[in-house]
Amino acid sequence: MTPLLETRGLSKRFGGLEAVSSVDLRLDPGEVRALIGPNGAGKTTLVGLISGRLRPTAGEVRFGGRDITRLRPWERVALGIGYTFQVTSVYRKLSVHDNVAVAAQRGQLRTARDWIALDREAVAADVAATLARVGLAGRSSQRAGTLAYGHQRILEMAMVLALGPELLILDEPTQGLAGDEIEALCRLVRDMAGTATILLIEHNMAVVHDLASRVTVMDQGRIIAEGTPREIEANPEVQRVYLGG
Amino acid sequence: MTKGSRTGVLALHVAALALLAGAQFLLPAFHHGMLARIMVLAAYAVGYNVLLGYTGLMSLGHAMFFAAGMYGTGLTIHHLGFGVGAGFVTGAVSGLAAAALVGLITLRTTGPAFLIVTLMLAQAFYLATLYFNTLTGGDQGFILTGLRVDLAGLRLPLTQPAVKYNVALAVFAACLLASLWITRSPVGRVLAAVRENEERTRLLGYDTARYRLLAILVSGLLSGVAGSAYTLLFSYVGSTFAGILYSIYPLLWTLLGGAGTVLGPLVGTLLMTYIVDIASDFTTGYLFVVGAALVVMILWAPAGIVGGIRARWVAWLP
Numbered sequence: 001m002t003p004l005l006e007t008r009g010l011s012k013r014f015g016g017l018e019a020v021s022s023v024d025l026r027l028d029p030g031e032v033r034a035l036i037g038p039n040g041a042g043k044t045t046l047v048g049l050i051s052g053r054l055r056p057t058a059g060e061v062r063f064g065g066r067d068i069t070r071l072r073p074w075e076r077v078a079l080g081i082g083y084t085f086q087v088t089s090v091y092r093k094l095s096v097h098d099n100v101a102v103a104a105q106r107g108q109l110r111t112a113r114d115w116i117a118l119d120r121e122a123v124a125a126d127v128a129a130t131l132a133r134v135g136l137a138g139r140s141s142q143r144a145g146t147l148a149y150g151h152q153r154i155l156e157m158a159m160v161l162a163l164g165p166e167l168l169i170l171d172e173p174t175q176g177l178a179g180d181e182i183e184a185l186c187r188l189v190r191d192m193a194g195t196a197t198i199l200l201i202e203h204n205m206a207v208v209h210d211l212a213s214r215v216t217v218m219d220q221g222r223i224i225a226e227g228t229p230r231e232i233e234a235n236p237e238v239q240r241v242y243l244g245g
Numbered sequence: 246m247t248k249g250s251r252t253g254v255l256a257l258h259v260a261a262l263a264l265l266a267g268a269q270f271l272l273p274a275f276h277h278g279m280l281a282r283i284m285v286l287a288a289y290a291v292g293y294n295v296l297l298g299y300t301g302l303m304s305l306g307h308a309m310f311f312a313a314g315m316y317g318t319g320l321t322i323h324h325l326g327f328g329v330g331a332g333f334v335t336g337a338v339s340g341l342a343a344a345a346l347v348g349l350i351t352l353r354t355t356g357p358a359f360l361i362v363t364l365m366l367a368q369a370f371y372l373a374t375l376y377f378n379t380l381t382g383g384d385q386g387f388i389l390t391g392l393r394v395d396l397a398g399l400r401l402p403l404t405q406p407a408v409k410y411n412v413a414l415a416v417f418a419a420c421l422l423a424s425l426w427i428t429r430s431p432v433g434r435v436l437a438a439v440r441e442n443e444e445r446t447r448l449l450g451y452d453t454a455r456y457r458l459l460a461i462l463v464s465g466l467l468s469g470v471a472g473s474a475y476t477l478l479f480s481y482v483g484s485t486f487a488g489i490l491y492s493i494y495p496l497l498w499t500l501l502g503g504a505g506t507v508l509g510p511l512v513g514t515l516l517m518t519y520i521v522d523i524a525s526d527f528t529t530g531y532l533f534v535v536g537a538a539l540v541v542m543i544l545w546a547p548a549g550i551v552g553g554i555r556a557r558w559v560a561w562l563p
Contacts, residue, residue: 051448077450085448091441102438105431106450118431163450 002065004029004197010059019045021221032198034212041218043201047169051083052076082165086172088152092145099144100127103162134158150181168196262418269410281410283518284417285475290510291420292467293495298505299428300460301440305360305492306367310465312487313343314472319482340469348461352454374484386483409478416474420467425507503549507563
């Protein structure tokens, strides 16, 4: 099977620090992959290289068999890579509806090709369907900045979902959430997994167990282990650097 | 945004324009002339607001676009014998061309860098209008005579107050409706997204630099149209209008009325022009009064007048 996402020898150096060091990562279509590791392991840098926010010092990124190393972030989004930020990033002053509409109309443009052909009704329908799917339908006209924190995280997921992505990169989606909010978010991720491949950075091992089929562990810019959640927990090297065994 | 407000929004702005159209039959001659001038300047402020209010870019060089419209129209009429219509089109295109130049140079800049670069380019343009004074008349400028439009067999001199007022109204209405249309379109939504969070917008698939360039082009075009109309209606071209003061004015008008509101630029221009007019009856230091008015605004109504009304009472106001 051709992997959906593949990095080959991907490296990123910041001055004297090699934050990501020759990483080979393969994601098969349809899987939910967790990316774990201690703080400073290079997880956010790695997904930054995959989403195009950062340019690699060496190596390449392939998506659907195509080399996308030279593509800009917005071009990668157009190919189907969606990204949610570690720090919640929504348009606070715009309505919930408009937040999702910015993404939904970009999704529509992939087929419409230009603004003139954009079907506004279809965008509105997309927004309504997406908000219903994530459970924010009743808050459409509310300003995003006035939503509870947990709802803002869900809104950002809705925005990325409205792009209709093939690959979803979620950078610590449960960070700062309380117990029942985490549960709601996990339900949403499981739902998203039905239509997209997911790469999930996560610290909460219960969440990793719940969602991920495979786990990749990073430490000091390198991948040190990969396997099912059970195998990873039994791995002595992982226990030493991360799980505090 | 409440449901069904689309017609409400359009009705509000058409009502505002109808109010301006009706005012000409009630106003005494002095205020009649004053309002004609205010409408042209408000069209300029509307152009400025597309960039500041809806895209979040603060320019200190918009006089370059206004003056490009002015010189594009004035020079071609004065030296090449263009008619009013051809002169107007040349002015609008000049505003657009100046905006394209500035937009391409500033493509990668935002915030303070954008402010400084626009200021520098506009100063260069201002100095050029002085340097080429054999053509432009420098700071003395030059006067155009015999400007008129021929409409359906009627010869309408642009110096006649009723003609002046209604042409000014038409130009203002066109700029206002254009800005309303753009800001409420899907493209306007992307511009607001760029203003609110550029990085998020890039990662929703938009090449944000291109949208900033688009906003600069629209803003420059509207400013050029306003500059051209000013020259045609007041028969004058001069480098004063390329100076720094005419870059600061639209910023003040927009902030006073409310950046990011469609009617704000009109309200701001109206108030500020009258404040300046009344203050200059009492003192030559009228800019001091302008400054004081701004300090009061920033302390008690940072969102501007229309912005304050929207925040407090009418949330659906565009």
